[in-house]
Amino acid sequence: MRNGIGIVLGVAGVLTGMAQEGGLPDIAPKAGWDTLPPAKAAEGDWPWWRGPKLDNIASKGQKPPVAWGAGSNILWQVRLPGVGHSSPSIVGDRIYITSVNKEQGQATVWLLCLARATGKTVWQTEIYRGAAAKIHPDNSMASATPACDGERVFVSYQSSTSIIMTAVGSDGKVLWNKTVAPYNTIQGFSASPNFYKSAVIVPVEGPKGSYLTAFHRATGEVVWRRKLREVNEGYAPAVVAHVAGRDQLLQVGGTYTRGCDPENGALLWECEGPAKKVCVATAAFDRDSVYATGGYPNRKLMCVRANGKGDVTESHMTWSSDAKVGYVPSPVLHEGLLYAIADQGLMRCYDTADGRVLWERDFKAPFYSSPTVVGNKVYAFDRKGKGYIVPTGRTSGAIVTNALPSGVFATPVFLQGRIYLRTLGDFYCIGEKR
Numbered sequence: 001m002r003n004g005i006g007i008v009l010g011v012a013g014v015l016t017g018m019a020q021e022g023g024l025p026d027i028a029p030k031a032g033w034d035t036l037p038p039a040k041a042a043e044g045d046w047p048w049w050r051g052p053k054l055d056n057i058a059s060k061g062q063k064p065p066v067a068w069g070a071g072s073n074i075l076w077q078v079r080l081p082g083v084g085h086s087s088p089s090i091v092g093d094r095i096y097i098t099s100v101n102k103e104q105g106q107a108t109v110w111l112l113c114l115a116r117a118t119g120k121t122v123w124q125t126e127i128y129r130g131a132a133a134k135i136h137p138d139n140s141m142a143s144a145t146p147a148c149d150g151e152r153v154f155v156s157y158q159s160s161t162s163i164i165m166t167a168v169g170s171d172g173k174v175l176w177n178k179t180v181a182p183y184n185t186i187q188g189f190s191a192s193p194n195f196y197k198s199a200v201i202v203p204v205e206g207p208k209g210s211y212l213t214a215f216h217r218a219t220g221e222v223v224w225r226r227k228l229r230e231v232n233e234g235y236a237p238a239v240v241a242h243v244a245g246r247d248q249l250l251q252v253g254g255t256y257t258r259g260c261d262p263e264n265g266a267l268l269w270e271c272e273g274p275a276k277k278v279c280v281a282t283a284a285f286d287r288d289s290v291y292a293t294g295g296y297p298n299r300k301l302m303c304v305r306a307n308g309k310g311d312v313t314e315s316h317m318t319w320s321s322d323a324k325v326g327y328v329p330s331p332v333l334h335e336g337l338l339y340a341i342a343d344q345g346l347m348r349c350y351d352t353a354d355g356r357v358l359w360e361r362d363f364k365a366p367f368y369s370s371p372t373v374v375g376n377k378v379y380a381f382d383r384k385g386k387g388y389i390v391p392t393g394r395t396s397g398a399i400v401t402n403a404l405p406s407g408v409f410a411t412p413v414f415l416q417g418r419i420y421l422r423t424l425g426d427f428y429c430i431g432e433k434r
Contacts, residue, residue: 023209023227024181024211024225024227025225026224026225026226027222027223027225028224028264029214029223029224029263029264033199033216033223034197034198034199035198035216035218036197036198036216036217038195038196038197038198039147039149039150039195040150042091042092042150043059044059045091045415046090046413046414046415047089047090047091047149048089048145048146048147048148048192048194049087049144049145049147049194049282050239050282050330050411054239054240055285055332055333056332056370056371056372056373057332057334057373058372058373058414058415062375062416063375063417064374064414064417064418064419064430065419065430065431065432066377066389066400066402067402068387068430069402069403070405073430073432074428074429075418075429075430075431075433076118076428076429077119077426077427077429078114078119078120078121078426078427079425079426080097080099080112080422080427081101081112081124082099082100082101082102082110082142083099083100083101083140083424084097084100084140084142085139085140085142085190085409085422086142086143086145086146086192086410086422087145087410087411087412087413087422088145088420088422088427089145089147089148089153090413090420091148091150092116093115093116093117094113094114094115094122094170095113095114095116095119095420096111096112096113096146096148096153097111097112097146097422097427098110098112098144098145098146098155099112099142100140100141100142102132102141105131106130106131107128107130107131107141107160108126108129109127109128109129109141109142110124110125110126110142111125111127111146111153111166111168112124112125113125113172114427119427119429122172125168125172125174127166127168127174127177128141128157128164128166130159131160133158133159133160133188133189134160134184134188135158135187136186138368138409139190140188141157141158141188141189142157143188143189143190144157144190144191144192144193144237145192146192147192147193147194147195147200151169152168152169152170152175152217152218153168153169153170154166154167154168154193154200154217156180156189156191156192156193156202157189158183158189161182161183161184162179162180162181162182163179163180163181163183163189163202164178164179164180165177165178165180165193165200165202165215165220166178167200167217167220176220177220178215178222180202180204180211180213181204181206181208181209181211181213182208182209183204183208184206184207184208185206185232186233187233187235187278187280189204189235190235190280191203191204191236191237191238192237194237194238194239194249195217196247196249196262196263197262198216198217198218198223199215199216199223199224199262200214200215200217201213201214201215201238201240201249201262202237202238203228203236203238203251205233205234205235205253205254206231206233207232209227210228210229210234210253210254211226211227211228212225212226212228212238212249212251212260212265213225214262224264224265225265226260226264226265226266226267228253229253229254229255229256229270231253231254231255231277231278232254232277232278233254233278234253234254234255234278234279235279235280236251236252236253236279236280236281236282236294237251237282238250239251239282239285240262241285243259243286243288243289243290243306244288244289244305244306244307245307246268247261247262247263248260248261248262248268248306249262249265250283250285250290251283252279252280252282252283252292252293252294253279254277254278255272255273255275255276255277256270256272257271257283257290257292257302257304258270258271259306268308268309269306269309269312269316270310270312270313271302271304271308271312271313271316271317273292273294273300273313273317274292274293274295274299274302274320274325275294275295275296276297276298277295277296277297278294278295279292279295279296279327280294280295280327281293281294281295281326281327281328281329281330281331281370282330282370283330284330284331284332284333285306285333286333288305288306288307289304289305289306289318290303290304290306291304291331291333291338292304293325293326293327293330293331293340294325294326294327295327296327299323299324299325299326299327300321300323300325301320301321301325301326301331301338301340301350302319302321303317303319303320303355304316304318305318318355319354319355321350321355324342324346324348325340325348326340326341326342326343326367327342327343328343328367328368329343329368329369329370329371331370331371332370332371332372332373332378334373334392335392336351336352336353337350337351337352337358337392337394338350338352339371339373339378339392340371341370341371341380342367343366343367343368344366344367345362345363345364345366345367345382346360346361346363347360347362347363347371347380347388347390348360349393349394351394358394358395359394359395359396360396361390361396361399363382365382365383365384365386366382366383367381367382367383368383368409369382369383369408369409369410369411370411372411372412373392374414376391376393377389377390377391377392378390378391379412379414379419381408381412382408383407383408384403384407385404385405385406385407385408385423386403386404387403387408388400389402404423405423405425406423406424406425406426407424408421408422408424410422410423417431417432418430418431419431
């Protein structure tokens with residue numbers, strides 16, 4: 001024990017079944033693999049990246065503050081060890097969040113459990129200690145958001161050689177560590193895990209191999225694995241949604257946007273774009289279509305009907321935009337309108353029916369964090385720490401701004417009228433004092 005905090009060491013450096021270079025084989029699911037209840041979000045929780053419905057829309061009836069700052073509507077404020085850009089995973093009275101410390105070429109990655117009411121640390125588990133990964137200076141080894149199924153917390157992260165998936169129990173003890181695939185890219189890993197039935201799924205795209213891999217949540221055994229198109233880079237997570245009448249695993253890949261069967265990873269359809277080399281943002285979706293933004297070196301936002309088969313580039317792309325779109329921030333879709341922010345600060349509202357730009361506002365500030373819809377407002381935070389509150393709707397309205405002393409890379413979580421916001425400095429709970 002140290003300062004009342006239990007430190008549990010994960011043995012990430014000595015893993016069985018380490019992936020070897022040269023490609024990993026496909027693995028088909030075995031009969032009877034689905035042995036656990038599906039992961040479900042309880043009311044008042046935000047257990048995984050982009051929330052209960054994977055759409056970055058806060059639950060109805062919330063009224064978070066529209067003004068905050070030093071000494072104003074700050075319920076608690078804590079300094080986390082190290083750095084990181086992951087969003088919080090919030091389940092019950094606990095908050096799960098990752099962080100990393102890098103020093104002299106070595107790195108330590110932690111999963112932290114905080115008390116939701118106070119921000120105080122309940123436990124801190126070390127899940128990796130070893131050589132630091134080579135990544136972009138704006139990235140971190142703690143950029144993927146943890147996902148919680150109610151009993152276990154799952155973290156995907158990059159070591160110096162591979163992508164690793166770790167499962168941690170609610171008591172902070174490491175349950176299993178598994179190497180997903182060998183990995184080495186320019187920017188560094190950031191894809192958050194997602195659930196389907198008894199599986200936790202993560203994509204890996206890089207020059208050492210590109211795969212979708214599903215692990216059994218309880219045991220860590222590989223349920224299935226599928227090779228993807230070969231690309232040099234791709235950083236977007238894969239999300240499971242019911243679109244076009246079927247469950248689909250949706251991903252904005254490095255060169256193709258795709259829908260796969262979450263039962264076995266088999267490709268259902270794919271559409272070239274929105275970039276020629278690399279994408280980062282998470283797909284948005286509605287009942288029939290998928291919306292993808294990116295990337296590098298070219299950019300566009302595109303809408304693809306998700307009822308196709310095979311390569312649908314020439315047949316199912318409904319519309320696409322010009323290049324004034326986001327690379328890192330993910331768009332949010334609400335009531336037929338798509339709100340998107342470019343990395344350079346241009347915010348647009350698109351009509352999803354035809355891709356028309358209904359209005360735009362240039363904040364003239366850099367962004368990584370993604371916008372969130374809360375009631376009839378869109379909340380967004382720039383890399384310098386300023387928050388923007390923008391009315392939803394087909395016409396542009398008055399914008400409210402607030403500032404914090406540190407920049408924001410992570411996307412905040414909105415629950416029960418509170419904003420859980422990670423900055424490059426402190427982690428805040430913003431809300432009205434009662």
